[in-house]
Amino acid sequence: MRLNLNLFKRRPPDVRKLAREENTKALIKALKYRKNPEIRAHAARNLEWIPDPQALEPLIKALKDEDLMVRIYATAAITRMPYPIEERIVKALKDPNPDIRIGAARILNFRAGNQSWIRCKD
Secondary structure, three states, rough: OOHHHHHHOOOOOOHHHHOOOHHHHHHHHHOOOOOHHHHHHHHHHHHHOOOOHHHHHHHHHHOOOHHHHHHHHHHHHHOOOOOOHHHHHHHHHHOHHHHHHHOOOOOOOOHHOOOOOOOOOO
């Protein structure tokens, strides 16, 4: 079954349904849904459980979202990715946006074996 991504123009995405279908492409699109930060946060949260390398860059961009929950869930999703991402995350440490740098530092800290979230000062 193919999902028509143009549906988002008419109504908000049903993130639960997209997650059940493991529709990564549509969840990534929902991560960019500007009208509702709750939808973006739930999209990031669900991407945490669907390991797909295509989600990495959109999740990194979500680290600078104005909504705190979106940033938290994006950080958690990146942290749990089951493949090597450290090289890309190290590059994010040089991003001009402090939210991306903080998120990248937390991700690297967690993946290095420190299982607690740290407070980062910019």
